[in-house]
Amino acid sequence: MESPGIESAAIEKLGLEKFLKHSYSSKFDTQLPAFLNDDPKTLLELKELRESLKNFNSEEKKKALKKEIYSAVELKKWWISKMRNDEFPLRENMVCFWHNHFVSTSQKVKVNYWIYQHNMILREHAFGNFKELTKQIIKSNAMVKYLDNVDNKKGKYNENLSRELLELFTIGIGNYTESDIKNGARALAGLNYGDDGAVYRRFAEDNSDKTYFGKTGNWKADDLVDIIFEQKNIPYLITRKILEWFIYDNPSEDLVTYYGDYFRKVKFEIQPLLTKIFTEEYKKENSGTKIKDPLIYILQLLDELHIDDLDDAMILFFLKQQGMDLYNQVNVKGWDGGNSWLTSQIYLQRNNTSDLLCSGRSITRKILNTMTAGNEKPKSEFEKLDIKIDYDSNGNNKTIIAELSDRLLFNVNDTMQKDMENLLKYDFDPKETHANFAVIRLFDYITKLPEYQLI
Numbered sequence: 001m002e003s004p005g006i007e008s009a010a011i012e013k014l015g016l017e018k019f020l021k022h023s024y025s026s027k028f029d030t031q032l033p034a035f036l037n038d039d040p041k042t043l044l045e046l047k048e049l050r051e052s053l054k055n056f057n058s059e060e061k062k063k064a065l066k067k068e069i070y071s072a073v074e075l076k077k078w079w080i081s082k083m084r085n086d087e088f089p090l091r092e093n094m095v096c097f098w099h100n101h102f103v104s105t106s107q108k109v110k111v112n113y114w115i116y117q118h119n120m121i122l123r124e125h126a127f128g129n130f131k132e133l134t135k136q137i138i139k140s141n142a143m144v145k146y147l148d149n150v151d152n153k154k155g156k157y158n159e160n161l162s163r164e165l166l167e168l169f170t171i172g173i174g175n176y177t178e179s180d181i182k183n184g185a186r187a188l189a190g191l192n193y194g195d196d197g198a199v200y201r202r203f204a205e206d207n208s209d210k211t212y213f214g215k216t217g218n219w220k221a222d223d224l225v226d227i228i229f230e231q232k233n234i235p236y237l238i239t240r241k242i243l244e245w246f247i248y249d250n251p252s253e254d255l256v257t258y259y260g261d262y263f264r265k266v267k268f269e270i271q272p273l274l275t276k277i278f279t280e281e282y283k284k285e286n287s288g289t290k291i292k293d294p295l296i297y298i299l300q301l302l303d304e305l306h307i308d309d310l311d312d313a314m315i316l317f318f319l320k321q322q323g324m325d326l327y328n329q330v331n332v333k334g335w336d337g338g339n340s341w342l343t344s345q346i347y348l349q350r351n352n353t354s355d356l357l358c359s360g361r362s363i364t365r366k367i368l369n370t371m372t373a374g375n376e377k378p379k380s381e382f383e384k385l386d387i388k389i390d391y392d393s394n395g396n397n398k399t400i401i402a403e404l405s406d407r408l409l410f411n412v413n414d415t416m417q418k419d420m421e422n423l424l425k426y427d428f429d430p431k432e433t434h435a436n437f438a439v440i441r442l443f444d445y446i447t448k449l450p451e452y453q454l455i
Contacts, residue, residue, distance in 0.1 A: 002142065003139065006450070007238065012285075013084070016278060016279055017275075017279060018089070019088070019090075019365060020274070020275055020279070021454075022087075022088050022269050022406035023088040023090035023091060023127075024127045026086070026087070026091055027030060028082075028086045028091060028123055028234065028292055029057045029118070030122075032049075032206040033074070033075070033078050033116070035071055035074040035075070035078070036064050036071060036075075036112060036113055036116060038067070039067075039071050039113050040111070040113065041064065041113045041155055041195075042193070042195045043193060043195055046170075049064070052090075068110070068112065071112040071145070071315055072106045072112055072115070072327075073313070075112055075115060075116060075119075075327075076108070076316050076326045076327065076431070077312040077313055077316060078318060079092070079095075079119065080312040080315050080326075081312050083096075083295070084196075084302075084312070086298065089166065091123065091126050091127070094122075094124045094126040094127065094270075094274075095119065095123050095126050096295065096326075097241075097242070097245045097361070098122040098125075098126065098133070099118075099119065099122055099326070099327065100245075100329065100334040100335055101166075101168075101169070101238075101241060101327050101334065102122070102133075102137045102143065102145050102169060103146070103331075103332050103333070103334045104118050104140075104142040104145075104146040104327070105327055105328050105329060106147065106327040107328055108146050109142045109145045109146055110145075111139075111141070111142075114140070114141040114142040115142055117140060117141065117142065117197070117325055118137070118140050118142035118143070119273075121133070121136045121137060121140055123139075126270070127269070127270050127271045127274070128268055128269070128270060128271075129267070129268055129270045130238060130263075130268040130269075130270060131225060131226075131229045132230075132434045133230075134165075134169060134225050135171060135222050135225045136163065136197075137169075137222065138165060138169075138173065138188075138198075138199065138221055138225070139191070139197050139198045139221055140197055140415045141193045141194070141197060141198055141199075143161070143381070144161070144191060144192065144193060144198045146332075147160040147161040147164055147332070148191070149161040149188055149191050149198075150192055150193065152185060152188055152189050152190070152191070152204075153189055153190060153204040154186075154189050154190060154203075154204055154205060154206040157186060157189060158185065158186045159181050159182065159184075160186055161183040161188055161191075162182075162185040162187075162224075163181050163184075163185075163226070164182050164332055165224065166180065166181065166184065166224075166228065168332060168439065169233050170225075170228050170229075170234060170238075171228055171231055171233055171237060172233070172236070172237040172238065173398030175231065175233045176213070179211070180213055181209035183211055183219075184210075184214050186206045186208070186210050186217040187206070187210050187212065187220055187223065187224050188220075188221060188224070189204060189205055190202070190203075190204035190205030191205075191221055192204065192433060196244060200220070211231075212224060212227050213227050213228070213231060214284075215227055229268065234264070235259075235260035235261065235263040235264045235268070236256050236257065236260040238263070238315060239256055239259040239263055239273070240262040242259075242274070242277065243255060243256065243259065243277065244290075244337060244338075245337075246277065246278075246290075247289065247290060248289045248290055249275070249289060249337065249338040249339070250289075250291050250292060250338070251366055259273065259276065259277060264274060265356070266322075273440065276312070289377060289454070289455075290454060290455045291337075291338060291339065291341045291342050291453055291454055291455075292341070292453055292454065292455055293324060293335075293337065293341050293347070293349075294318065294319050294323070294324040295319060295324060296455070297322075297350060297453070298315055298318050298319070298353070299315075301316075301353070301357060301447065301449070302357075303356055304389060304390075304408075304426060304443065305385075305387040305388070305389060305443075306360065306386075306387065306388050306390075307357065307386075307387060309385070310362060310363070310385070313365075314363050314365070315363070316363065317365050318349075318353060318363065319347055321323070322341070322346050322349060323335070323340070323341075323346065324341075327400070335419070339352065342453055347410075347453070350447075350453070351447070352450050354444055354447040354448065355444060357385065357387065358387070358440050358443060358444035358447075360384055360385050360386070360387050361384065361385065362385050387403070387434065388436055388440075388441050389439050389443050391403055391404065391430070391439050392430075393430040393431060393435070394430070395430060396426075396430070397421065397424040397425060397426055397427075397428040398421070398425060398429065398437060400428075400430065400442075401420045401421065401442065404439070404442060404443060404446060405446070408443075408446050408447075408452060409446065409449065409452060410451060410454065412451075413450060416449065416451075420445065420446075422436060422447055423438075423441055423442050424439070424442050
């Protein structure tokens, strides 16, 4: 499997199997981030805040809203920092995958602590059991709020959570009936917010028998998941999405079935499935079969240029502009991925961002805002960055071009080769004081190529 630069060095050093083992067993921080200390966490604290908001004057209301927005931004920065600094970032990549599978947006949930809890469930079960993760997520306050299950009560049902549990989270369209959705909603009726996750409210739950996928009983949330995971088509939706996330924008049905069948065999454990996908000698022509998402694009750029001190908020802002705002997907289906990551506007922003960073200038919100309009600020106003790129200074122009091409591109045609040799000419001296800048110019050229947008 092709890997962005962030992980490839570690993989080279350890070998893929070892790298995966280290990733699976990597420890993660469970301590509540400091910026959430004052945020409401229990139902009582939330109620008290809502009550006091009624009596706040407009200035105090503004302050409370500011605090909520501040925490939401800090939470995203906290996560970006983990993605950038973890020794084995595969866990965070998987958290990102799950967060786009079990979508729950901070805009609708509005309680930052619940979004944090949602994120921590994904982190804890990132390499765990898919069935267990599904159970935990549908009983999270964030999901109950996001999919309106708080409005799902006996006699007055809301089918949102029941529908998405089947359509998007587990088995996919065509594998269930409308009757399964209705009975699922009855089983989920009364599942409402609790202090440590959702709980059933006695007066709103439905304790009559429901028939779900042909099985009858007084089913509740966990029972629904158990029954879904007995169905024959359960493994394929998720194996398709995992293949799409890591390797192919359009995986073949053969591969989806092949890995899906294996996933069922290992009882829906994520770890062996990932190991099989990443290490197997199964025929995979997978270079250049996937468009980099904005997160991989920007992190690889920073990694290649050795930029460690760029503010995480700027990465967030770049992602937002590229349509990959964390915890803010447009709808419950999540980001489309694939070609949607390469509209002409996104491509232009990528090229401008690369130009900016390769010239040693930092990206700021103001610059990102003006970039697409094409009216950049005067050079002198830019914050400067220290940048350097890795290359073999004992080589010559051709060996250095080959080194960067091998690292960054999956193929090079004659036109590209000529362009690169025009940038790094035959008389190029890698020992010369400013040689680094010439190689960075070459790197900047490479980042503009359509091939560079692919993994």
